[in-house]
Amino acid sequence: MLxxxxxxxxxxxxxxNREQVEIIFDNIIxxxxxxxxxADNFPPYPPLKIFAASDFSIPEAGFSLSQIQNNLAxxxxxxxxxxxxxxxxxxDSISNIYAILGEMIAAAINNNMLSLEMSPFLTQLEYALIRxxxxxxxxxxxxxxxxxxxGSLANLQALVVARNETLKLNNGNLTNLRQTPVILCSEIAHASVAKAAMLIGIGSENVIKIxxxxxxQMDVLDLKxxxxxxxxxxxxPIAIVATAGTTVTGSIDNLSEIAAIAKEHNIWLHIDAIYGGAxxxxGERRHLLNGIEFADSISFNPQxxxxxxxxxxxxxFRNFSSMVSNFRITAPYMKEQEDFINLGEITIQGSHNAEILKLWLSLLAIGKDGYHQLIEYGYVLTNICLxxxxHCDYLQLVMEPQTNICCFKIKLTNYEDDFINSKLHDYLLQNGFFVSLPRFQGQLCLRMVLLNPFSSKNVIKSCFSLIDKFYNQHHVKGN
Structure with missing residues (x-):
């Protein structure tokens, strides 16, 4: 007996055992x-603690609920x-309530997106929402x-299909090629493009940086x-990869001009809209994506x-049937379907979680108008930052933002730029604010991504008050 x-x-x-289950759910929730x-009473980014491997050891007997909760703490x-x-x-945005619940419900029903048979409702939902x-x-x-x-898997699948379509290699065999395939992308394109080139047999050295x-934004003359x-x-060339929302600055390439070049030379156009696709x-800012409708493939991250x-x-994919013919690997252990292609045959992953569920619930709860409001609020916060x-002559803006991302640097005559920006980053963290510190164009800069709907004008102004305080302290020291 168990x-x-x-x-x-x-x-x-x-x-x-419903009563016992409800106790567990009630306590954990x-x-x-x-x-x-x-969450505002906890640091946005806690000091790193290095744990011993033994802190994560598997127990001989299962823990009690209270012991599990201690570990969760x-x-x-x-x-x-x-x-x-x-x-x-x-x-990394705050998760909406329905996305959190969607993750829990997906785990509860534990359907497998491998096939229609194993996810009859969710497979149809995915096809409908993708449409x-x-x-x-x-x-x-x-x-x-x-x-x-x-997004890395999305970019990878797009470039696999671009390779197979361009080179007429639906089996992916590169051994008989007479020409070296290359991918053209911006010098600040996401690292997943180079990673995909490595994985699909082209080699990261054959990613040509524009x-x-x-x-x-990608220089169109250099692209030509x-x-x-x-x-x-x-x-x-097997693909041009344009970006709608670069990682550091949120820049959106001139998609219409790039699309025209791709069409003129019959090159696959993939648009990485992982961020900016939102x-x-x-609404009125939709024009920033003008030209995206000409893409052969688009990657986008609702996360x-x-x-x-x-x-x-x-x-x-612009041509879904072409993607299927260039990518599909049939699985004989899955029941054949007439109305829907089993998703496990046309994705990199076979068995996978029903990630469509949390997206669906989010869309149902927030709606198009709600997302419009959230995007506009991000621009309101961005303008406050700007x-x-x-107003601070000691701060240098990296570029006028196109999205809700602000990048800037502090400049002090008597300090090396990387040193003082790193010090400022640490100072803000010690005082309860987390901004990132990317290295961009060879120099460290401070980066604010204005996503959180609970960030406010007061939060932003408090952050800049700390920056001003830091400047005054170090300006005096420097002199």
Missing amino acids: DSQIKNCFIAPDNQ KQILNYLCN LLFQHSMNPSSSKYIGHM EFCDLFGLPRTSGGVITSG TVNSNF QKVMEYFTTEYI LVFG KWLYVAKTSSMVL TEIK
Whole structure:
């Protein structure tokens, strides 16, 4: 016979242990809410504690609920805290309530997105929502796509399909190529592009970097030159990768001009809209994505500006049937379907979680108008930041933001720039604010990502008051 403690780790299908299950749920959910509802009382980024491996050892006998809660208390204490209104450093948004519940419900029903048979409702839901996002991005009715676990997988699948379509290699065999395939992208494109090139047999050294202009957008003239340079008997471009929302500055490439170049030379155009794709809900700001409708593939992450818990990503294709023919590997152990292709046959992952559920619930709860409001609020906070930066003659703005990301540097005559910006970053962290410190164009800068709906004008002004205090302290020391 199984020990009752073991059986009570599961929910009995005949209702026999409901009381014990409710006690567990009640205690754990209260603990989660006590943390999240008081997130401003915890540091946005706690000091790093190095644990011993023995702290994570597997017990011989299962822990009691109170012991498990003690371990969860450690988790909360030592975790990044994007729910804090003073966490303004990365593209890690606070999760909306329905995304959190969606993650829990997906785990509870434990359907497998491998096939229609194993996820009859959720497979249809994914196909339907992907259709809606294709429409939002302006893709034709021939389009379609899949949900992926993160943007790197979305970019990877897009470039696999681009390679196979361009080189007529639906089996992925590169051994008989006479030309070296190359990918063209901005010099500040996401690292996942180079990683994908390595994984698909092209090699990261064959990712050709295009220079950027003063707004850190891909330089279209340099792109034209590089396209001509690499259209030879030795090389063949398999894709141009444009970016709608670069990681550090949030810059959006001139998508229409890049699309025209791709069309002229018959090169696959992939647009990494992992961040900026949320602007499809941006109302009057939707024009920033003009040209995205000409893409052959688009990657987008709702886990960022749509406030869906990680991971939530998708890759869309202009020609869905072409993607299927260039990517599908049939699985004989899955029941054949007439109405829907089993998702496990057309994604990199086979068995995978129902990540579509938390996205669906988020969309139902917030709606298009709600997302428009959230995006506009991010721009309100961004403008407050810009005003503060421009009022300080010792701060240098890296670029006028196109999205809700502000990058700037402090400059003091008697200090080396990297040193003083690193000191300022640490000072803000010690005083309860987290901004990130990326190295960009060879120098450290401070980066604010204005995502949190509970960040406010007062929060932003308090942060800049600390920056001013830091400046006054070090300006006096420097002199």
